[in-house]
Amino acid sequence: MLEIKQLVKKYHTGDLAINGVDLKVEKGQVMALIGPSGAGKSTLIRCVNRLENPTSGEIWLNGENIVKMRSGKLRRARRNMGMIFQEYALVERLTVMENVLSGRLGYVGFWRSFLRKFPQSDINAAFGLLEKVGLDTMVNKRADELSGGQRQRVGIARALIQKPDILLVDEPTASLDPKTSRQIMRLITELCEENQLTAIINIHDVALAQMYAERIVGLREGSIVYDGPPDDLKPDVLTEIYGKEDWTAVRKRKPKKKKSIEEDPTTKEHMEEMQ
Amino acid sequence: MAETLSSGTKVWQYRSRNKQLLSWFIWLIGTALFMYCWQRVSESTTWFFVWDAPRIAADIGSRMIPPRWSYINELWVPLWDTLNIATIGTMMAIVMAVPVAFLAARNTTPSTKFVRPIALLIIVSSRSINSLIWSLLLVSIIGPGVVAGIVAISLRSIGFVAKLLYEAIEEIDKTQVEAVTASGANSLQILIYGIVPQILPAFAGISVFRWDINIRESTVLGLVGAGGIGLQLNASLNVLAWPQVTLILILILMAVIFSEWISAKVRHAII
Amino acid sequence: MTNIPANPSDPGVSGQQTSTFPANWSPPPFIKNPLLRWGLLLGLILYLFLSIGSLDVNWHRIYVGLDRGAKFVYGFMNPNFAGRWTDISEGMIESLVMTVTSTAIGIAISIPIGFGAARNLAPLPVYLFCRGIIALSRSFQEIIVAILFVAIFGFGPLAGVLTLSFATIGFLSKLLAEDIESIDKSQAEAVQATGSAWWQWLNYGIQPQVMPRLIGLSLYRLDINFRESAVVGLVGAGGIGATLNTAFDRYEYDTAAAILILIIGIVMLSEYISGYIRAGVQ
Numbered sequence: 001m002l003e004i005k006q007l008v009k010k011y012h013t014g015d016l017a018i019n020g021v022d023l024k025v026e027k028g029q030v031m032a033l034i035g036p037s038g039a040g041k042s043t044l045i046r047c048v049n050r051l052e053n054p055t056s057g058e059i060w061l062n063g064e065n066i067v068k069m070r071s072g073k074l075r076r077a078r079r080n081m082g083m084i085f086q087e088y089a090l091v092e093r094l095t096v097m098e099n100v101l102s103g104r105l106g107y108v109g110f111w112r113s114f115l116r117k118f119p120q121s122d123i124n125a126a127f128g129l130l131e132k133v134g135l136d137t138m139v140n141k142r143a144d145e146l147s148g149g150q151r152q153r154v155g156i157a158r159a160l161i162q163k164p165d166i167l168l169v170d171e172p173t174a175s176l177d178p179k180t181s182r183q184i185m186r187l188i189t190e191l192c193e194e195n196q197l198t199a200i201i202n203i204h205d206v207a208l209a210q211m212y213a214e215r216i217v218g219l220r221e222g223s224i225v226y227d228g229p230p231d232d233l234k235p236d237v238l239t240e241i242y243g244k245e246d247w248t249a250v251r252k253r254k255p256k257k258k259k260s261i262e263e264d265p266t267t268k269e270h271m272e273e274m275q
Numbered sequence: 276m277a278e279t280l281s282s283g284t285k286v287w288q289y290r291s292r293n294k295q296l297l298s299w300f301i302w303l304i305g306t307a308l309f310m311y312c313w314q315r316v317s318e319s320t321t322w323f324f325v326w327d328a329p330r331i332a333a334d335i336g337s338r339m340i341p342p343r344w345s346y347i348n349e350l351w352v353p354l355w356d357t358l359n360i361a362t363i364g365t366m367m368a369i370v371m372a373v374p375v376a377f378l379a380a381r382n383t384t385p386s387t388k389f390v391r392p393i394a395l396l397i398i399v400s401s402r403s404i405n406s407l408i409w410s411l412l413l414v415s416i417i418g419p420g421v422v423a424g425i426v427a428i429s430l431r432s433i434g435f436v437a438k439l440l441y442e443a444i445e446e447i448d449k450t451q452v453e454a455v456t457a458s459g460a461n462s463l464q465i466l467i468y469g470i471v472p473q474i475l476p477a478f479a480g481i482s483v484f485r486w487d488i489n490i491r492e493s494t495v496l497g498l499v500g501a502g503g504i505g506l507q508l509n510a511s512l513n514v515l516a517w518p519q520v521t522l523i524l525i526l527i528l529m530a531v532i533f534s535e536w537i538s539a540k541v542r543h544a545i546i
Numbered sequence: 547m548t549n550i551p552a553n554p555s556d557p558g559v560s561g562q563q564t565s566t567f568p569a570n571w572s573p574p575p576f577i578k579n580p581l582l583r584w585g586l587l588l589g590l591i592l593y594l595f596l597s598i599g600s601l602d603v604n605w606h607r608i609y610v611g612l613d614r615g616a617k618f619v620y621g622f623m624n625p626n627f628a629g630r631w632t633d634i635s636e637g638m639i640e641s642l643v644m645t646v647t648s649t650a651i652g653i654a655i656s657i658p659i660g661f662g663a664a665r666n667l668a669p670l671p672v673y674l675f676c677r678g679i680i681a682l683s684r685s686f687q688e689i690i691v692a693i694l695f696v697a698i699f700g701f702g703p704l705a706g707v708l709t710l711s712f713a714t715i716g717f718l719s720k721l722l723a724e725d726i727e728s729i730d731k732s733q734a735e736a737v738q739a740t741g742s743a744w745w746q747w748l749n750y751g752i753q754p755q756v757m758p759r760l761i762g763l764s765l766y767r768l769d770i771n772f773r774e775s776a777v778v779g780l781v782g783a784g785g786i787g788a789t790l791n792t793a794f795d796r797y798e799y800d801t802a803a804a805i806l807i808l809i810i811g812i813v814m815l816s817e818y819i820s821g822y823i824r825a826g827v828q
Contacts, residue, residue, distance in 0.1 A: 049739055079741030089736035093754040097287055102750050106741025113746050116289030127285045139287070155736075162740060309650050312643040316703045319640070319784065324700030332698045359597040403813040404806060405777045407689060408790065412802070415794045416618060417611035422603055495689045499780065512693065524690070531685055 001027040001198055002048070002166060007057035009043050009222075017043040018054070019222035025166075025200065030192050032213035032230075033202045036242050039219040041202045042086075045168045048200070049081045050074060062165060079106030082159030084188075086171035088151040090143040096154050097139045100126045103161040122161070129157040133187060149180035153187065160191060167192065167199040173208060181205065185212045206238065335517060342525060343518035350507060350526055356421050357503035357530065360496065361489040364428030369482055372433045376440035383444055383470065394437075401434030406492045410501035421502035428493060432485050443477035444470065476545045487538035494527045614797070621799030622807075630789070630801050637786035638808060640703055641775040644785055648707045648775070649768045652714025657760075659715055660722030667726060667752075676719070683716030692778040703784030710771045710778070717770070721763050722756065729755045761827050765820035769813065776809055 002025040009018040018040045025031055033041045046052040048059055050066060059066040066077055082103070090099045104122045105113055112118060118126075130136045133153040143151060152172060159167060169188060173181035189212045192199045203209045209216055210230040218226030218241035225240050226233070235247040290298065324331075377383045379394035409427035417423055447470060455469035497505020504523060511519040577583040627634065662668045662676035688709055695705040734751035742750065779787020786805060793802040 051735060051739060075741040075743065077741075078739060081739075083736070083739040085732060085736055087732055089732040091733050091737065091750060091754050092730075093757070094750070098289075098750075102737055102742070103740050105737065105743075105746045105750065110743060110745045110749075113742075114749055120284065120286075123287045124284065126287070158736075158740070308646060312646045315640070315643045316647055316707055316784075319702045320704040321700050321702065325704065328698050335694075335697060355597075355600065359600065362593075363597060399814050399817070400810050403773060403810040405773055407777045407780065408787075408806075411780075411791065411794050412618065415797070416615045418604065418607040420604065420607075421601055422608070425601075491687050495687045498689065508690075524686070527687075527690075528685055 001025065001062060002200075003058075003060040004044075004048075005058040005060070007044070007047060007059065008055045009040070009047060009052065010055045016222055018047070021057075021219075021222070021224055023217065023224065025198055027165075027198055028192075028196045029215060030189055030199045030201065030213050031215045031217060032209035033200060033217050033219060034204065034206055034209050034241065035219035037204075038221075040222040041219050042170055044219070045083075045170050045200060045202050048166075048168055049078055049083060051083075075106055079162055080165050082162045082164035082167045084152075084155050084159050084167065084169040084172055086174050088148070088155050088175075090151055090154055090158075092144040093142065095140050095142055096130070096135060096146070097126060099143055099154050100130060100157045100161055103158040106162065125161050125163075126157070129160055132191070133157050148176055149184065152176065152180075152184050156184075156187060156191070160195070165198065167197050167201075169199060169201040169203075171202050171204060173203065173205060181208060182211075188212075206233070338517040339521040341518065342521035343516075344522065346519045346522050347526075350504060350523065353497070353502075353504040353507050354526060354530070356424075357493045357497075357505075358490070360421060360424040360428055360501075360503050361486060361493040361534075364425045364493070365432055365482065365486045365489050367425070367429040368432030368436055368485070371429070372436035372440060375433065375437040376444060379437060379441040380444035382447075382449075383466075394441075398434045398437045398441075401430060401432075402438065403434075404431065406431040406489075407496065407499060410496045410499050414500045419500035419502070424493060424496045424501035424503055427496060427501055428489050431492070432489060435488075436481055436485055439481045440474070440478060443474045443481075447473040479545050480542050483538045483541045487534045490530055490534040494530065614799075617797075618799045618803070621801075622803040624800055625804035625807050626798075626800035627804045630793070630798075633789045633792075634786070634801070634805060634808070637779070637789040637805075638812075641772065641779075641785035641787075642812075644703050644706050644710065644775045645768065645772040648710035649714065649764070649771050651707070652711040652767065652771070653718065653764050655711065656715050656718035656722065660719035661726065661748075663719055663723035664726035666729075676723075680716050680720050680723075683712055684720070688713050688774050689777060689781060692783040693781050696782045701782040701784075706775060706778040706783035706785055709783060710774055713774065714767055714771065718763055718767055722760060725756050725759045726752065758824075758827050762820075762824050765816075765823060769816050769820065772812065772816065773809070 002023075004021055004023040007018050007021045007023075008016075010016050021040075021044060033044065035041050043052055047054045048061075048066065050069070054067055057067065061077065061080070064073075064077065066074075069077055091102065094102070098116065101116075101118050101122060104118060108118060108122070127136065127139075130139060133156055135150060135153055135157070138146065138150070143154065146154070156172075167188070172184055172188065176184060185208055188199065188201070191197065201209075201213060210233060213230060216226065216228065216230050216233060217224055218237070220241050226237050238247050239245065288295075375394050375397055378385070378390050379398060381387065381391070384391045384394070406427050409430050410423060413423040413427050417426075451473060452465060452469040455465050460468065493503050493505075495505045495508070497503045497507065498509045500506070500509075504526065508520065508523050511517075511523060575583060577586070659676045659679055662672045663680055665673055668676065691712060692705060692709040695708050699705045699708065729752060733755065734747065737747050737751035775785040775787075776790070777785075777787050779785035779789070780791050782788070786809070790802060790805050793799075793805065
């Protein structure tokens with residue numbers, strides 16, 4: 001459903017961010033994009049909804065070339081693509097509800113959006129999604145009063161209320177702690193499964209990528225160097241993507257001299273403390 | 276603002292009914308106030324002149340061009356005077372504003388109940404009165420001349436400098452002051468080592484900023500007799516010598532550009 | 547104890563010679579280039595010498611004037627509100643009316659110009675045009691503009707209102723444009739990514755970020771416009787300025803003091819109220 005043909009992105013400074021990428025994503029597939037910093041992962045995703053403009057190449061979504069689109073058509077295409085940002089990118093001073101409803105801006109006229117008089121169906125959808133992501137008690141809280149994980153969930157609701165065909169997810173867990181990261185990834189993949197959504201998830205945590213995605217694409221210096229299932233991600237493949245590193249190292253422990261408990265006063269005190 | 280209707284649908288409104296009403300009410304009052312004020316202004320206006328304005332403007336414009344360049348020889352001394360009014364006035368103001376600022380800042384004032392309110396009163400009084408009005412007052416008391424202008428500028432600037440300075444003093448990083456205190460320093464040492472270094476950049480920036488504004492203000496003080504190029508401006512306007520007025524305006528513009536350039540350079544160097 | 551040599555040139559514990567430290571230390575000068583440093587200092591001293599020397603101070607006149615000064619201070623202690631109350635009240639009301647009108651008009655014009663002067667929003671010709679208007683507005687002191695407007699539009703508060711509205715543009719648009727240019731891009735980007743139209747993007751992505759500062763600046767400008775409205779009357783553009791001028795001309799210091807006290811009082815009140823509103827908007 002999404003087909004990227006020979007995409008090239010070169011900046012004014014001469015940096016080649018994307019070097020001729022060909023990619024096909026089927027409907028309903030959850031694909032993870034991995035690679036080192038500067039590999040072009042963010043740029044690739046942002047080219048799909050034209051937050052960045054490709055230098056050359058084609059991006060076909062549902063039979064239309066996004067690269068060639070101009071304002072009106074582009075907006076209509078954008079409302080079909082839900083984007084989830086790395087630093088949440090919520091409008092800080094607006095409430096949770098307003099942020100979620102802003103996902104419907106592409107469908108609602110200016111005056112309605114200005115007066116905040118969205119159609120009831122949108123409001124129902126908003127409540128439903130907020131309940132789904134677990135934030136139904138925070139409808140009128142201002143976005144800057146939420147924690148990182150909560151903000152990310154609002155971002156997810158905002159993307160989903162667009163009823164998009166595809167989700168573009170840019171490093172959703174970069175600023176989150178390990179437990180929240182898993183919760184967010186689980187939420188995203190569950191929602192994708194429920195709604196038969198295609199998703200491209202840009203992620204730097206390889207372990208998370210393996211856990212939650214059904215297909216992994218590795219990017220290095222603007223070109224695809226791996227494309228396959230998560231299980232085939234062996235150390236030599238990772239080296240090709242990221243460079244040389246000891247991928248299987250476990251923390252080495254210093255060998256301890258065995259002492260009996262009576263001889264070692266510190267452990268006794270320690271044990272007493274722990275009672 | 277999320278309510279559940281009897282039919283079970285959840286409803287959401289941007290603002291609660293009361294807030295919405297309040298919002299409309301405020302807009303209503305604001306508009307009514309504006310209409311009333313506009314009405315009063317309109318009543319005191321001779322609309323005939325207003326409709327005639329484009330013609331008058333064109334007429335004056337044609338008289339203003341070309342500027343009388345020869346007049347410039349009479350303007351060098353007044354320009355020098357204007358510069359002095361601004362610079363000396365600002366310097367005097369800074370000297371007086373620094374103690375006032377320290378007395379007004381919550382963290383450095385000796386007493387929040389008595390001294391601080393007095394310092395704040397000084398600041399408000401100083402800045403409420405435009406330098407032109409101060410000039411009026413001083414010309415009336417000590418007579419026309421550059422001195423009146425200098426004192427007027429400094430009296431006005433005390434409030435400005437002290438206000439910004441005390442706000443900067445209140446925003447310093449307390450932990451730095453704590454560290455100096457913890458080493459056993461006395462109050463004066465804490466001031467010099469802990470507080471002053473933190474506010475020096477702000478202080479320099481504020482001083483130059485006020486100097487820049489004062490150059491602008493000094494150019495017109497002569498209109499009420501307090502020296503500077505304003506005297507020439509007043510004289511030229513009184514005899515409707517428009518080409519001279521244009522020249523004076525050009526000079527004022529140059530002075531403003533010059534002072535802004537210096538101000539930007541200095542503030543850039545501080546950061 | 548750690549191995550710090552007592553004398554820098556003593557050998558340390560390991561027996562090696564440590565480097566010698568300088569005998570005394572002073573903090574590095576603020577301006578590193580000695581030429582520049584001394585040049586500026588000398589220039590400053592020379593300037594002070596010349597400028598103060600050129601002052602033509604008539605000490606006798608000042609001495610005589612101190613008597614009047616005492617009269618003024620006395621007048622301040624007993625301000626006379628009643629004597630010229632009609633003049634005072636009319637003038638103050640006119641000043642307040644001018645303030646409200648000019649600030650309202652000023653804000654209304656400044657917002658579009660401010661948006662037009664923001665490099666990240668406006669195309670180049672619009673940007674240059676708006677920045678030009680702002681520069682024009684900031685270049686000239688209000689009183690000069692007032693003189694011009696009185697000559698063109700006639701005496702009365704209208705000239706004052708126009709003057710202050712014009713002056714508001716230079717202040718408000720400039721600061722608004724700077725605020726817009728420093729917004730958080732990602733918030734605006736996210737709104738753009740949902741497929742919103744340009745007006746919606748302004749309303750959801752830009753406006754919430756600049757609104758608090760805009761309100762704060764508008765309140766500050768209200769204060770400034772009130773203070774300025776007391777001055778433009780000196781040249782016939784309406785407000786309490788004319789009454790004040792007359793009082794000084796007639797040496798009626800008690801009336802003048804009354805007016806000044808009123809001005810200070812209103813400014814204090816407005817400071818208090820605006821602090822309240824600004825805290826509420828945060």
